[in-house]
Amino acid sequence: MEMKELNYLKKLEKVKAPPDFDQRVMAQLSLRKRSEIRARRLRLSFAGAFGALAVLVIVAGLFFLPQKGDLRYSGLEKGFSPEFSGYGQQNYIPITESMEYAGEVRSKAKQPNTIYILEQVSDTTDTRIKY
Amino acid sequence: MDEQELMKKIEEGDEMAFAQIVRLYKSRIVNFLYQLTSNYEKAVELAQETFMRVYFKAKRYRPIAPVSSWIYTIASNLAKTEMKKNQRMKTVSIDDEYSRASSQIYYEDNPEDMETIKNLRKALNSLHSRYRIPVVLKDIEGFSQEEIAEMLNKPIGTIKARISRGRAYLKKEIEKNPEDFDFLSKGEEYGDERA
Numbered sequence: 290m291e292m293k294e295l296n297y298l299k300k301l302e303k304v305k306a307p308p309d310f311d312q313r314v315m316a317q318l319s320l321r322k323r324s325e326i327r328a329r330r331l332r333l334s335f336a337g338a339f340g341a342l343a344v345l346v347i348v349a350g351l352f353f354l355p356q357k358g359d360l361r362y363s364g365l366e367k368g369f370s371p372e373f374s375g376y377g378q379q380n381y382i383p384i385t386e387s388m389e390y391a392g393e394v395r396s397k398a399k400q401p402n403t404i405y406i407l408e409q410v411s412d413t414t415d416t417r418i419k420y
Numbered sequence: 421m422d423e424q425e426l427m428k429k430i431e432e433g434d435e436m437a438f439a440q441i442v443r444l445y446k447s448r449i450v451n452f453l454y455q456l457t458s459n460y461e462k463a464v465e466l467a468q469e470t471f472m473r474v475y476f477k478a479k480r481y482r483p484i485a486p487v488s489s490w491i492y493t494i495a496s497n498l499a500k501t502e503m504k505k506n507q508r509m510k511t512v513s514i515d516d517e518y519s520r521a522s523s524q525i526y527y528e529d530n531p532e533d534m535e536t537i538k539n540l541r542k543a544l545n546s547l548h549s550r551y552r553i554p555v556v557l558k559d560i561e562g563f564s565q566e567e568i569a570e571m572l573n574k575p576i577g578t579i580k581a582r583i584s585r586g587r588a589y590l591k592k593e594i595e596k597n598p599e600d601f602d603f604l605s606k607g608e609e610y611g612d613e614r615a
Contacts, residue, residue, distance in 0.1 A: 298559040303528035304454045306446035314471050
């Protein structure tokens with residue numbers, strides 16, 4: 290199909306830019322430039338704040354939050370072996386049982402050649418029996 | 421200084437070079453956008469935005485295409501978005517548009533027959549943006565089909581088809597009311613093909 294230019298579209302009125310167009314464009318340019326600078330600063334400060342917050346969270350994580358590994362021996366008292374199964378971890382069942390040492394010593398004392406030495410090994414008496 | 425050099429300067433932030441590009445293209449771009457939108461105020465606003473993009477997106481310009489094509493591409497994209505927005509919003513009568521803005525229009529030449537122009541513009545406005553942009557670029561701005569294909573980033577076959585369909589549609593619209601277009605009786609329908 291042959292393409293011919295539509296002549297009558299040339300009859301449409303032609304317009305030109307208003308006399309103050311250049312000034313308007315240049316004014317808009319300086320305005321946009323300023324807002325671009327402001328937006329860049331805002332972006333930078335947001336990035337800085339976010340970075341600082343991230344560093345703070347990491348530092349808090351390193352120094353202030355309790356760590357799993359430290360709990361293993363932290364509860365140990367003098368005289369207990371670290372190998373003591375499960376102490377310091379949460380996988381033991383604490384059972385408190387009252388002991389009547391007087392009767393026990395008395396009954397054992399009837400046997401000859403037996404010496405019993407009772408000494409305090411800790412300031413705090415642990416009455417718990419660990420299984 | 422040629423346009424490519426001016427673009428390089430703009431890329432470096434040179435406002436004088438930018439002002440020179442604005443001076444060179446302002447009326448062509450305002451006129452082009454006016455033909456697409458039929459609203460002078462809107463055309464001026466979009467032309468300003470076009471030049472803002474020329475300045476801020478100067479780094480994206482590749483000297484393989486002429487500067488004019490690149491500026492027209494930006495203007496076409498803005499016009500297309502505007503036309504789509506207008507289609508979604510309520511339809512505005514062409515008479516309203518004229519009465520609202522005619523006092524502020526700066527004409528290149530004094531228009532001869534306003535009634536015919538108004539009818540022509542009505543026909544052009546009824547054309548979908550898909551056809552209107554290539555028809556205006558070809559028949560009013562005088563770009564070649566290859567240049568239009570490059571600008572609109574479409575295959576040349578598509579552009580040829582769109583121009584042809586757009587023209588056929590316009591012809592049909594105009595011939596619906598031949599009494600509104602006195603040039604039809606004078607046989608001034610087509611000119612010579614340039615591209």
